[in-house]
Amino acid sequence: MHVAYSILIILAAWRWGDWKNWRLYHPSMLFITAGGLLYEYLTKDQTMWKFHPDFLYNQTVTVVVYALVTMPLSVLIFLSLYPKTIGRKLIHFGLWIAIYASGEWVLLSMGRISYQNNWSLRYSILFDMMMFPMIRLHHTKPLIAYGLSIPIVVSLIYLFHIQLE
Numbered sequence: 014m015h016v017a018y019s020i021l022i023i024l025a026a027w028r029w030g031d032w033k034n035w036r037l038y039h040p041s042m043l044f045i046t047a048g049g050l051l052y053e054y055l056t057k058d059q060t061m062w063k064f065h066p067d068f069l070y071n072q073t074v075t076v077v078v079y080a081l082v083t084m085p086l087s088v089l090i091f092l093s094l095y096p097k098t099i100g101r102k103l104i105h106f107g108l109w110i111a112i113y114a115s116g117e118w119v120l121l122s123m124g125r126i127s128y129q130n131n132w133s134l135r136y137s138i139l140f141d142m143m144m145f146p147m148i149r150l151h152h153t154k155p156l157i158a159y160g161l162s163i164p165i166v167v168s169l170i171y172l173f174h175i176q177l178e
Contacts, residue, residue, distance in 0.1 A: 026090055
């Protein structure tokens with residue numbers, strides 16, 4: 014399922030990604046990659062969720078595929094298709110939150126992801142509701158996005174009682 018999901022994102026990025034201007038989106042693609050890898054590092058002993066590999070070798074390889082392929086390409090599509098009017102922007106955010114929530118629900122239903130340490134699909138949806146505006150903010154005002162990311166990370170560490178060594 015993880016491989017199929019990644020292939021689907023690759024095909025979608027090939028179709029809808031603004032490849033002529035990919036350099037404009039590259040910093041935000043790296044922002045999401047860094048965030049994903051930072052999460053893995055900080056929670057290595059207390060993960061909120063665990064991927065159950067299918068064709069991929071193990072959890073670590075699955076995480077790397079998501080961090081280096083699936084998430085950055087999602088950001089490319091998200092930013093490439095970002096609309097101009099406020100109403101369409103809200104619809105765009107809602108659509109992407111629904112896409113991510115639906116994808117995670119499918120993974121959960123098929124036993125390809127499980128939750129730990131009080132995490133749930135509801136928390137993932139709330140996180141997505143914060144993540145997509147942060148990606149857009151990073152695209153337009155990266156220093157503000159970095160500044161806001163620090164209290165968000167600290168808050169999540171505190172709320173979910175992550176022990177840092």
